[in-house]
Amino acid sequence: MPPLLRGSYRRVVLALARRAVLGAGPRWSAGGSGCARDSPFGAEELRGEPDRFGGVSVRLGRLDALDRLDPVAFQRALQAAVQKWRSEGRVAVWLHIPILQSRFIAPAASLGFCFHHAESDSSMLSLWLGDGPSRLPGYATHQVGVAGAVFDENTRKILVVQDRNKLKNMWKFPGGLSEPGEDIGDTAVREVFEETGIKSEFRSLLSIRQQHTHPGAFGKSDMYIICRLKPYSFTINLCQHECLKCEWMNLSDLVKTKNTTPITSRVARLLLYGYKEGFDKIDLTMEELPAVYTGLFYKLYHKKLPDNYKSMTGMD
Numbered sequence: 456m457p458p459l460l461r462g463s464y465r466r467v468v469l470a471l472a473r474r475a476v477l478g479a480g481p482r483w484s485a486g487g488s489g490c491a492r493d494s495p496f497g498a499e500e501l502r503g504e505p506d507r508f509g510g511v512s513v514r515l516g517r518l519d520a521l522d523r524l525d526p527v528a529f530q531r532a533l534q535a536a537v538q539k540w541r542s543e544g545r546v547a548v549w550l551h552i553p554i555l556q557s558r559f560i561a562p563a564a565s566l567g568f569c570f571h572h573a574e575s576d577s578s579m580l581s582l583w584l585g586d587g588p589s590r591l592p593g594y595a596t597h598q599v600g601v602a603g604a605v606f607d608e609n610t611r612k613i614l615v616v617q618d619r620n621k622l623k624n625m626w627k628f629p630g631g632l633s634e635p636g637e638d639i640g641d642t643a644v645r646e647v648f649e650e651t652g653i654k655s656e657f658r659s660l661l662s663i664r665q666q667h668t669h670p671g672a673f674g675k676s677d678m679y680i681i682c683r684l685k686p687y688s689f690t691i692n693l694c695q696h697e698c699l700k701c702e703w704m705n706l707s708d709l710v711k712t713k714n715t716t717p718i719t720s721r722v723a724r725l726l727l728y729g730y731k732e733g734f735d736k737i738d739l740t741m742e743e744l745p746a747v748y749t750g751l752f753y754k755l756y757h758k759k760l761p762d763n764y765k766s767m768t769g770m771d
């Protein structure tokens with residue numbers, strides 16, 4: 456339990472114990488004053504944790520006694536707490552509401568709180584208290600899809616599929632949606648294996664397509680990334696749920712076919728160019744580096760720097 460909430464927990468528990476001893480009627484009635492208890496639920500129960508940007512966060516799930524609090528009493532307490540935070544110069548309030556406590560969303564909204572985001576079991580509301588328009592960053596706005604262009608240099612064949620649930624059946628690279636926290640290359644390798652049974656390893660990133668208001672991304676922006684993968688198994692085991700067809704196709708046939716998407720066609724040409732002239736001409740390779748946040752790492756994708764440029768500092 457966070458130290459800031461310890462006091463409020465104690466107060467709420469004591470109030471409940473006192474009520475039980477007195478045998479009071481409905482504790483905090485849904486109508487009327489909304490606080491038919493001897494010790495009204497006040498702003499002090501809603502003390503939150505300050506953040507480094509000058510905001511304050513309140514997690515309702517940490518206040519067990521809220522199970523018995525009605526929305527009217529909550530609204531009154533929240534209004535008083537907001538006034539206090541405003542007078543203290545707080546710039547924002549974050550209100551985390553577990554799904555089972557959703558009856559507190561409407562009272563918060565009536566005080567100006569808006570949805571910031573929702574997860575499967577909770578919602579996060581926010582209220583900007585600072586000067587001018589809100590400077591709070593928005594939540595996730597993107598869906599990331601990743602496909603694997605699995606090219607076998609020995610046979611010059613490329614792995615292609617036709618999706619099952621598409622209006623038009625076109626050849627494309629196997630792929631799918633990235634899981635939260637999953638690396639791009641790992642998504643490509645996983646999706647290729649799930650859809651075709653082919654095992655492969657990540658080589659490079661070849662292209663990024665950005666599309667806004669994408670119908671397949673719930674109207675959000677969609678980033679579709681194609682990676683170059685090297686196969687190390689060759690027997691196809693098609694996923695019947697997602698794919699209609701899968702085959703190893705000659706790369707030159709994929710370049711020529713009309714029965715494909717514009718993105719697949721362009722990447723096929725790019726691969727042909729890389730195969731003939733060297734993959735360093737088309738590859739964005741990956742480098743893993745330590746982030747400023749202790750213990751974390753990030754992946755940087757860029758064209759490989761020639762060795763003689765690695766130590767060069769100027770124009771000469």
Ligand SMILES: [Mg+2]
Nearest residue numbers: 629630631697
């Ligand atoms: Mg897929």
